[in-house]
Amino acid sequence: MKAETWTIVGVGIFFGLVSPIYWLLTNDWTGTTALVMTFLLCALLGFYLGVVANQIPGRPEDRSDGEIADGAGELGFFPPYSWWPLFTAAALAVVVLGVVFGWWLFIIGSGILGVMVVGWVFEYYRGIHAH
Template sequence: MKPEKWVFWFIFIFFLIVTPVYWVMSHEIAGTFVLGFAGLLGGMIAGYLALTARSFDPRPEDRPDAEVVEAAGDVGFFAPSSMWPFWCAVTLAVIALGPALHQAWISIIGIVIGVWACSGWLLQFYRGDYKH
């Protein structure tokens, strides 16, 4: 958790410095609030990671005496080839086409196709009794 914690502390400190500089240079309230809340979000996540990192054993990445072998293992199963990401992309294009053409029925058709495409992608390796 140490690398992740430091990344978010950096985000917090960066926005803590940039927000007042932005206010002084632009006197624009909306951007100042957005930058400030982005910094608060980074601080909140960094604080959460700092608190939760104390409650469990460190990962091999967090220990200086760790060996590379300790972090090895199964990463997961990845599909060698699949047509479902293509159909999900087509679905998103059809859904976005509806507002672009001011035709709601096109988006509705896209949503219906999207249910089919997402179901296919989710269940592409389901054959019978949870086979892969």
């Protein structure tokens, strides 16, 4: 993750240098705030990637003598298709529309959203994809 860390840190340095220059040239609060927030986001992500890179010893991607075959093997669990994200998004849309049209719709949507989130979280404990 060292390459990822330095990429994000480099982008953060760019935004950190551009932010005051942009402010001096335009006196625009909105753009300057966006640039500063982007710099802070890059700093946070770069810090996180740096900490995680120190916790993972010897990734083949980080070694100069690393081979493609060194990274072979099981990489993790990748879920198959799932309908739960679609229904969760639809329930969230009902919740947001409930804020606009009435609290009764918000309450109904919140109940449906709760069921959808629980279904999505526990999807791999039941049924065809259980393990």
